Amino acid sequence: MAVRLKIEGEMVRGRFLSRKNRFSLLAELADETGKARKFECHLPNPGRLNELLVPGAELLLKPAKDPDRRKTKFDVFAVKAEGRTVVVDSKVPNQIMREAFSSGEVPEFSGYELVRSEPRFGKSRLDFLLQGEGMCLVEVKSCTLVRNGIALFPDAPTERGRRHLSELARAHEEGYRACIVFVIQREGAWSFMPNDETDPDFGAVLRKVAARGVEAIALATKYRKGHVELIGEVPVDLSAPNKVN
Template sequence: MYLIKNPTKTGRFIKRLNRFVAKVEVDGQVVKAHVPNSGRMKELLFSGNRVVLEEKSGEGRKTSYDLIMAEYDGYLVSIDSRLPNYLVEEAINKGQLPGFGGLKVERREVSYGDSRLDLKLTGEKEGYCEIKSVTLVKDGIAMFPDAPTSRGARHLRELIRAQKEGFQAFIVFLVQRDDAVAFKPNDETDPEFGTALREAMASGVQVKAYTCRVSERGVEVIREIPVEI
């Protein structure tokens, strides 16, 4: 589980100034907040929506807050794309993720082929794991990506290569909310990624999806959901 360390405040989203900075109304004042996610998230970041800010300070910062959560239909959604790697690594090392039994994380951010993959795994058989942050859910179905991503398809091709070279290969879709009952690729937004994901699964790459419980205290992985290809 990831526990939020700093004080938080709720506010109302105003608008996004660019991919990583937004204006938010907090305590009657308009402030700027860092958005730790480059995704579009139009269903979450719209004028007037309730959001959660974490107070942050440090040398070089241009804002005093990180925008870490947004409300959707009564649920809190974590939008911090930095969290999934931490959460998945912790859950693997604690033996809490179905499908990863006996594996541990050896290293983070490892070069493989023409890409950098999120985790190098060790156990009876070595492996690689790529992790994707998911915030989009429609009618109970979590979907990725919410914007075209050539990088995502490239990662899948490297996982296919790793599988063919005798490694275990995983891609994990971590849904940072708890209202999803299944996962599928967002073919309408990025058909290339959907095609690559199907090729990866057919090649033996293990495709996993998990949901999270989100509160203003923190975020934790709670259950596996089926992948609908």
């Protein structure tokens, strides 16, 4: 699987200090003179990220393209955890899946072409509409939480995620191929499970719609300087709920 997403611009390193709200955090990094300073940074991920955002955690930050027009001068791209780089930018999964559809390199979607992004279906906007042997609706989710080699989603209760699953089930009933793709934004995951401990309702709905024909697919990625690469598919375990320590 040779799907790579180029990440433009240079990264700078910082240290996590505290989270201000869902979309911003306080970080420490060196200024132009080398002196340590505190900066408020944009966090493009509303998840809890409790396992990642611990005091002192190393951050990879992207300088803003238009710093004079923004309150924050940096965007948080990734966090170092357990010796691995975990991409937390929640835009990346959709970007790399768009590359995957264009390249035709992902076996799960062989023979399909991208028709458009953000198609409306029911009361929701899903992520992609594809065409191949029929029409295919795809919803993509960013997964950053891994415990004991098991990738888990979500890391916070998600009513929106449950609604998307219900829309996918209805699409399948109307003749679409319907898929939910969990993009694991780190290495070290060998399987995927719904995070029943955090959101048992999401897990229950996922199992229900999968039994009705919605496909659950998990794809792992890795970050290397300058790009994010799809590694390949990992097994999805939808067996009875289990607590993962």
